[in-house]
Amino acid sequence: MPPTARPRQPGRRLSRLVNIGIPYLWLGIFFLLPFVIVLQISLAEPRLAQPPYTALAEWLGDGVLSIRLDLQNYLLVLSDDIYLAAFMNSLKVAFFCTLLCLLIGYPMAYAIATAPSRWRIPLLMLIILPFWTSFLIRVYAWIGILQTSGFLNNFLLWLGLIDEPLAILYTQTAIYIGIVYSYLPFMILPLYANLTRLDRTLLEAAADLGCRPFRAFVRVTLPLSRAGIIAGCMLVFIPVVGEFVIPDLLGGPDTLMVGRMLWTEFFSNVDWPLASALAILLLGLLVIPFVLMQRWQLAAEDPDR
Amino acid sequence: MSVAIDRRALEPWQDPSAVPFVRIERVTKQFGDIYAVDDVSLSIFQGEFFSLLGSSGCGKSTLLRLLAGLDYPSSGRIFIDGADVTDIPPYQRPVNMMFQSYALFPHMTVEQNVEFGLEQERMPRRERAERVGEMLDLLKIGELRKRKPDQLSGGQRQRAALARSLAKHPKLLLLDEPLGALDKRLRENTQFELVNLQERIGTTFVTVTHDQEEAMTMSSRIAVMEAGRILQIDTPTGIYEFPSNRFVAEFIGSVNLFEGRVMQRDGDLVTVETRLGRPIQMRCPLPLALGKPVTIAIRPEKIRLSAAYRDDAVNQIRGTVEDIAYLGDVSIYHVRISPDQVTRMTLANIQPQTEQELTWGQEVAMEWSPTSGVVLTD
Numbered sequence A: 001m002p003p004t005a006r007p008r009q010p011g012r013r014l015s016r017l018v019n020i021g022i023p024y025l026w027l028g029i030f031f032l033l034p035f036v037i038v039l040q041i042s043l044a045e046p047r048l049a050q051p052p053y054t055a056l057a058e059w060l061g062d063g064v065l066s067i068r069l070d071l072q073n074y075l076l077v078l079s080d081d082i083y084l085a086a087f088m089n090s091l092k093v094a095f096f097c098t099l100l101c102l103l104i105g106y107p108m109a110y111a112i113a114t115a116p117s118r119w120r121i122p123l124l125m126l127i128i129l130p131f132w133t134s135f136l137i138r139v140y141a142w143i144g145i146l147q148t149s150g151f152l153n154n155f156l157l158w159l160g161l162i163d164e165p166l167a168i169l170y171t172q173t174a175i176y177i178g179i180v181y182s183y184l185p186f187m188i189l190p191l192y193a194n195l196t197r198l199d200r201t202l203l204e205a206a207a208d209l210g211c212r213p214f215r216a217f218v219r220v221t222l223p224l225s226r227a228g229i230i231a232g233c234m235l236v237f238i239p240v241v242g243e244f245v246i247p248d249l250l251g252g253p254d255t256l257m258v259g260r261m262l263w264t265e266f267f268s269n270v271d272w273p274l275a276s277a278l279a280i281l282l283l284g285l286l287v288i289p290f291v292l293m294q295r296w297q298l299a300a301e302d303p304d305r
Numbered sequence B: 001m002s003v004a005i006d007r008r009a010l011e012p013w014q015d016p017s018a019v020p021f022v023r024i025e026r027v028t029k030q031f032g033d034i035y036a037v038d039d040v041s042l043s044i045f046q047g048e049f050f051s052l053l054g055s056s057g058c059g060k061s062t063l064l065r066l067l068a069g070l071d072y073p074s075s076g077r078i079f080i081d082g083a084d085v086t087d088i089p090p091y092q093r094p095v096n097m098m099f100q101s102y103a104l105f106p107h108m109t110v111e112q113n114v115e116f117g118l119e120q121e122r123m124p125r126r127e128r129a130e131r132v133g134e135m136l137d138l139l140k141i142g143e144l145r146k147r148k149p150d151q152l153s154g155g156q157r158q159r160a161a162l163a164r165s166l167a168k169h170p171k172l173l174l175l176d177e178p179l180g181a182l183d184k185r186l187r188e189n190t191q192f193e194l195v196n197l198q199e200r201i202g203t204t205f206v207t208v209t210h211d212q213e214e215a216m217t218m219s220s221r222i223a224v225m226e227a228g229r230i231l232q233i234d235t236p237t238g239i240y241e242f243p244s245n246r247f248v249a250e251f252i253g254s255v256n257l258f259e260g261r262v263m264q265r266d267g268d269l270v271t272v273e274t275r276l277g278r279p280i281q282m283r284c285p286l287p288l289a290l291g292k293p294v295t296i297a298i299r300p301e302k303i304r305l306s307a308a309y310r311d312d313a314v315n316q317i318r319g320t321v322e323d324i325a326y327l328g329d330v331s332i333y334h335v336r337i338s339p340d341q342v343t344r345m346t347l348a349n350i351q352p353q354t355e356q357e358l359t360w361g362q363e364v365a366m367e368w369s370p371t372s373g374v375v376l377t378d
């Protein structure tokens, strides 16, 4: 557009400022500010006082402002294998849970999106309905299902598939079950939103050009639902990396996950700076793949760039 | 004699021994209680440019989809090139379709779109690249090969879709409103291009359109459809000059209709009595019973309109000029011939408008010869 296209309109500028400003203000207050506070704590030292960490900047008088940035917390986290193991385990659990959610959620989303229109809303309701019960209660319910004398074991014993109860609760398997169950809707909903927008005539065109239904799915439906797959995977992967409640309730006491580690450092050891350093590193761990993914997606959408 | 043979080669439907390339036999397609296609039978010959013409919702697209295999008939059978394809899925039919919305794959380039069908039949890579190049050249879109559909204009998309549907060298190409999404000027140019293309490659084309002018320009034959049924199948000339019923007469171009009853028959000449004055004489090959109610259909340009009328003309209806619409090349005259009927007439403006002999309110007579129209029985 030529720079002199139209005269400036103060009213319009103001409304633009408000439109752009409000989301930024929101992000500033609810994301940036807490981030800065946590970052600041992560660079402090723990102490037995209220608050349980030292101040970064100290006014020493005579015009001297002393700033102490303590990188000990980061060094500790990076040098101690147990933290690294927790990170790796969290990433592993998140990765496989995301994969499982995708494998289970895609067919479900596809089935709902292609169901007769009068069925779609009821089916979606079934996906959303569990949200009406507290998350905590639903995870507790899994304890009842998975424990040694629980519903699942009794059922399998009754069927005669097993001779003695399986130890599922307080294992990694229980964590997977709990996480996949809890996060499945976050995979299904964006996929559903994407798949309902898929133009069915594209599949007819593929069939017309000699493509069998399964190949048409691979060549047309799957690539066109990439945005939904990415959105769903993000919505599952990111919160699962930091997941605390499910591993804590369903996992064994020796389960190493970042979320639990954080909780322990904050509340049991009252080492806020170390916990904050963990949180910052976790954030970095999540932001970097996110940025990479976004750049990859942009590049894929516009190969000329 | 040789003339007759040529005519048969050009118009295989005139030849009772010609084997049709596509045969639709008593096909019906129901959606719930809607009969989208209602007991349609139809033969299409090799190399034809066949059009299905009708207003929106009359079942044209459904009939085309039945040929493509995208829908299956509720009853009846479909034969293509001698084989019964009624139950064959679309991906195994020797047929390709150009969709009304083009249905280009948005995540693939023009080139990949055109190549898609060839990949499915596992054509070797070299041959595939060659064919794609051929198709892009044929439709003059070579320089767009790396573009995605959303980087193309409407006309370019239309060409890409056409290239894709032709790439597999189908025996039969189906086109659903191929020019529907183009603006008027582009549409007129593309009509001729499409006909030239079809003549060059010799593929049998079946197109769907709601635009009668388009159907008249492009087709070897036209099937006029209404409410799932075929009302008439004929050449553009046949449809225009000899409509077989009132709906077709009114749907294609404009027409003047006069209602009456058969008064007398003399060979293939019938005399029809109307409420508009003297009886009307028309040529009509059908054996009509005396007293049968009929409608005489006459195209406006076949009527002479003049103020200097004679009393001994064969067919004459008198009236008053009520309105004149000047369109440049022609003028349209509205003539009141009875208290409840006004007819429209087109006259070429041979003289400048100021020197026209007819004016508002003038007493005029409309005259035509017995061979200038048809007698319809419904």
Ligand SMILES: Nc1ncnc2c1ncn2[C@@H]1O[C@H](COP(=O)(O)OP(=O)(O)O)[C@@H](O)[C@H]1O
Pocket (backbone or CB within 6 Å): B031, B034, B035, B036, B054, B055, B056, B057, B058, B059, B060, B061, B062, B063
């Ligand atoms: N999939 C379908 N389900 C229900 N009704 C349909 C379907 N497809 C077409 N119809 C109906 O069949 C009739 C013919 O449709 P169509 O063949 O698309 O008409 P046209 O292409 O001549 O405009 C319409 O009344 C339409 O509503």
Ligand SMILES: [Mg+2]
Pocket (backbone or CB within 6 Å): B060, B061, B100
């Ligand atoms: Mg249509």
